[in-house]
Amino acid sequence: MTTQTSPAGIDVHTGTAAPLNQANVDTDQIIPKQFLTAVTRSGYGKHLFHDWRYLDQHEQVLNPEFSLNKPEHQGASILLVRENFGCGSSREHAPWSLDDYGFKVLIATSFADIFYGNCINNQLLPVQLESDQMDQLFALVEQDSTTQITVNLQQQTVTAGDLSFGFDIAEQHKNNLLKGLDAIGQTLELDAQITAFENSRPAWQQA
Amino acid sequence: MATTLYDKIWQDHMIDKNTSSSPSVIDKEGTEGLMYIDRHLIHEVTSPQAFAGLDDKNRKVRCPQRTFATMDHSISTRSLAIDACGPTNQLQLQTLANNCKKHGISLFPVGHQKQGIVHVMGPELGLIQPGMTVVCGDSHTATHGAFGALAFGIGTSQVEHVFASQTLKQSKAKSMLVKVNGALPIGITAKDVILAIIGEIGHAGATGHVIEYSGEAISALSMEERMTVCNMSIEAGAKAGLIAPDQTTFDYLEGREYAPKGDDWNQAVAYWKGLVTDEGAEFDSVIELNAADITPQVTWGTNPGQVIGVNTPVPAVTDFDDPIDQDSAVKALKYMDLTPGQKLSDLAVNNVFIGSCTNGRIEDMRAAAAIAKQGKVADGVTAIVVPGSVAVKKQAEEEQLDQIFVEAGFEWRLPGCSMCLGMNDDILQEGDRCASTSNRNFEGRQGRGARTHLVSPAMAAAAALAGHFADVRDYQ
Numbered sequence: 001m002t003t004q005t006s007p008a009g010i011d012v013h014t015g016t017a018a019p020l021n022q023a024n025v026d027t028d029q030i031i032p033k034q035f036l037t038a039v040t041r042s043g044y045g046k047h048l049f050h051d052w053r054y055l056d057q058h059e060q061v062l063n064p065e066f067s068l069n070k071p072e073h074q075g076a077s078i079l080l081v082r083e084n085f086g087c088g089s090s091r092e093h094a095p096w097s098l099d100d101y102g103f104k105v106l107i108a109t110s111f112a113d114i115f116y117g118n119c120i121n122n123q124l125l126p127v128q129l130e131s132d133q134m135d136q137l138f139a140l141v142e143q144d145s146t147t148q149i150t151v152n153l154q155q156q157t158v159t160a161g162d163l164s165f166g167f168d169i170a171e172q173h174k175n176n177l178l179k180g181l182d183a184i185g186q187t188l189e190l191d192a193q194i195t196a197f198e199n200s201r202p203a204w205q206q207a
Numbered sequence: 208m209a210t211t212l213y214d215k216i217w218q219d220h221m222i223d224k225n226t227s228s229s230p231s232v233i234d235k236e237g238t239e240g241l242m243y244i245d246r247h248l249i250h251e252v253t254s255p256q257a258f259a260g261l262d263d264k265n266r267k268v269r270c271p272q273r274t275f276a277t278m279d280h281s282i283s284t285r286s287l288a289i290d291a292c293g294p295t296n297q298l299q300l301q302t303l304a305n306n307c308k309k310h311g312i313s314l315f316p317v318g319h320q321k322q323g324i325v326h327v328m329g330p331e332l333g334l335i336q337p338g339m340t341v342v343c344g345d346s347h348t349a350t351h352g353a354f355g356a357l358a359f360g361i362g363t364s365q366v367e368h369v370f371a372s373q374t375l376k377q378s379k380a381k382s383m384l385v386k387v388n389g390a391l392p393i394g395i396t397a398k399d400v401i402l403a404i405i406g407e408i409g410h411a412g413a414t415g416h417v418i419e420y421s422g423e424a425i426s427a428l429s430m431e432e433r434m435t436v437c438n439m440s441i442e443a444g445a446k447a448g449l450i451a452p453d454q455t456t457f458d459y460l461e462g463r464e465y466a467p468k469g470d471d472w473n474q475a476v477a478y479w480k481g482l483v484t485d486e487g488a489e490f491d492s493v494i495e496l497n498a499a500d501i502t503p504q505v506t507w508g509t510n511p512g513q514v515i516g517v518n519t520p521v522p523a524v525t526d527f528d529d530p531i532d533q534d535s536a537v538k539a540l541k542y543m544d545l546t547p548g549q550k551l552s553d554l555a556v557n558n559v560f561i562g563s564c565t566n567g568r569i570e571d572m573r574a575a576a577a578i579a580k581q582g583k584v585a586d587g588v589t590a591i592v593v594p595g596s597v598a599v600k601k602q603a604e605e606e607q608l609d610q611i612f613v614e615a616g617f618e619w620r621l622p623g624c625s626m627c628l629g630m631n632d633d634i635l636q637e638g639d640r641c642a643s644t645s646n647r648n649f650e651g652r653q654g655r656g657a658r659t660h661l662v663s664p665a666m667a668a669a670a671a672l673a674g675h676f677a678d679v680r681d682y683q
C-alpha cells in the first residue's frame with residue numbers, strides 16, 4: 001500500500017481492497033453504540049463492524065466468514081461496498097473507526113449524506129462509481145485479492161488491472177482532501193463578515 | 208422568481224464573503240456558501256471530541272447563548288445517578304458538564320426540570336422557531352423542520368466548526384415535495400404517515416434532498432405529529448424535512464420560555480408568515496400520497512423502508528424487482544426470522560418500547576395510554592414507557608397516564624433515549640422481538656441479534672396487550 005500525499009492531504013493511493021458486497025450498511029453496523037461512550041477520537045478500529053466481525057461480545061472470537069477477517073484481505077486499505085453506505089446515525093465514530101482500522105479510500109455506489117461529509121472532514125476519500133463499474137471491481141477483487149487498485153484524486157480516476165474509471169467529486173471536497181485544510185481556520189478568516197451578518201439582523205433574531 | 212421555503216431559509220442565512228457592507232445578499236443561484244447557524248443543540252455523545260478540538264487550538268465557542276446542551280443518550284432511565292450506567296458513561300456525562308461550564312453553555316443535566324431528549328427538549332422550550340437554521344450532532348435533528356426551520360444532523364468535526372464560527376460550509380441540496388392529500392382515516396397516526404412515505408420513496412430515496420411535506424393531511428397535524436413526520440426524514444435519506452409554519456406553529460410557540468415576547472413576537476410572526484413556498488415554485492421531485500390509503504404500518508425488515516400495512520403478509524423476495532432490494536430482503540428475512548406470507552398478527556412480541564424523539568411526546572403518551580387502559584400487558588411481554596423529557600413526564604403524570612400504564616403492566620421510566628439505541632442498560636437480548644416506537648430497525652440497533660419492528664405508539668401498546676402485532680383500529 002502506498003499513499004502519495006500533498007503536504008497534509010491525499011493525492012494518489014494504491015492498495016488492495018476488501019469487498020463488502022452489501023447495500024445500506026448503516027453506521028450502527030460500522031460502529032455499534034456501546035463503543036460511543038469514549039471521549040477521544042482514536043482507538044475505534046478494533047470495534048469496526050463489531051457485530052459482523054466477531055462471534056462474541058468481547059471481541060475474542062473472529063467470524064471466519066466475514067470478509068475483513070479472511071487471510072487474503074488482511075492489510076487492505078480500500079473498502080468496496082454498495083449503495084447507501086453509512087446511512088443512519090450521524091456518528092463521526094464511523095469514519096474514525098474505518099480510518100483507525102487502516103482504510104484510506106471507500107469505493108461505493110452511493111453514500112449517505114452526513115457520512116460522506118464526515119469522511120471528507122477526516123481525510124477518508126469516498127469514491128462514488130456506477131453500479132456496473134462496482135460489479136467489475138468486485139469481480140476483479142474476487143478473482144484476485146492481491147489486485148492493486150490505484151485511486152488518483154487529482155485526476156479523479158480509479159484504475160485496477162484493465163479497468164479504468166473516472167469519478168465525480170465536488171471541487172470544494174477535492175480541495176479539502178488534497179490540501180488537508182483546516183476548515184475552521186479558513187472560516188475564522190471571515191470573522192468580520194460573520195459579525196457583519198449578525199449585526200444586520202433584526203434585534204429579535206440576535207439572541 | 209417563485210422560490211421554495213428551503214430557498215428562502217437558505218438565502219436568509221448566506222454570509223456574503225466579498226463585502227462586509229452588504230451581508231446576506233447572495234446570488235439567487237448560489238449553490239455553495241457559508242451558512243449562519245441560529246441554534247446549536249448538543250449532547251454528551253457527539254460533543255466531547257469537538258470541545259477537545261477547540262481546546263487544542265485555543266479556540267472559543269463563538270455564541271454560547273445560541274448553544275444548548277442536554278444529557279439524553281447514555282443516561283439511565285431507572286436512576287438519576289450520573290454513574291448509574293457505568294464509569295465510561297459517567298465520564299462522558301461529566302465531560303459534557305465540564306465543557307459547558309467552561310464555555311458558558313446552558314446545560315440541562317440529568318434531574319434538571321428542562322432535561323429531555325435533545326429533539327424533545329428544544330421545541331418544548333421554544334428554542335426552535337420558524338426560519339431558523341438548527342444543527343445538532345445527531346441525525347434526527349430533522350425533527351425541528353416541523354417548525355419550518357432548516358434543521359439537520361452534523362458530524363463532530365462540524366460541531367466543532369459551529370462552536371468556533373457559528374457557521375457551516377454548505378452545498379445546496381435538491382428539493383423534494385411530498386404531498387399527502389385528503390384526510391387521514393381514524394386510527395392512522397403521524398408515524399404511519401411517515402412510515403408509508405418512507406415505504407414509498409425508499410430508505411435512500413431522498414438522499415441529497417430536503418423534503419417539504421404539504422397537503423391537507425399534513426396541515427391538519429398538530430406540532431407533535433409534525434415533529435414525528437419530520438423526525439424520520441433521515442430514514443428516507445433526506446438531509447432535512449420541512450413543514451411551512453402556520454397558525455398551528457404560532458399557537459404552539461406563543462408563551463414558550465425562549466420564544467420572542469411582546470413587540471418582538473409581532474415582528475417575528477410577521478416574518479414567519481412569509482416563510483412559505485411560493486405558488487409555482489419548482490421542486491426537483493414531487494411525490495403524492497392519498498391519506499385515505501394509509502393503514503397502520505409495521506416494519507418487517509432491517510431498514511425503515513421495509514415496511515407494510517399491519518394486514519399485509521410478509522413479502523417474498525420475488526416481490527421485489529431490483530436485485531439490490533432482493534438481496535436486502537433475503538438478509539432481512541433471515542435476520543428477522545420471518546417467512547414470506549406470514550401474518551404479522553401471528554408474530555409473537557416479547558418486548559415493547561414506547562418512547563424516543565420520534566414518539567416520546569405527550570400526545571404519544573396519550574395515544575398509547577388510550578389503548579393501554581383497555582387491557583393488561585400479555586404474559587411474557589416486557590413493556591416500557593419512556594417519556595421524552597421531564598416536561599412530558601410531568602404532564603403525563605398530571606393526567607394520570609402513568610397510573611394507566613402501571614396498572615396495565617407497563618413500566619414507567621425516567622426520560623432519555625433509552626432503548627431507541629440502548630447506550631444504557633435498556634437493551635434487548637439476542638432473539639428478542641420488539642414492537643418499538645423509535646425510528647431505526649437496523650440489525651443490532653436495540654441489542655445484538657435483537658429484532659425491531661417500528662410502529663406507532665398506539666400500535667405498540669396494542670402489541671403489548673395482544674402479545675403479537677394487532678390492528679389498532681380494532682381498539683377504537
Ligand code: SF4
Nearest residue numbers: 347563564624627628
Ligand atoms: S431517541 Fe433515539 S434517535 Fe432520538 S436522539 Fe435519542 S438515540 Fe437518537
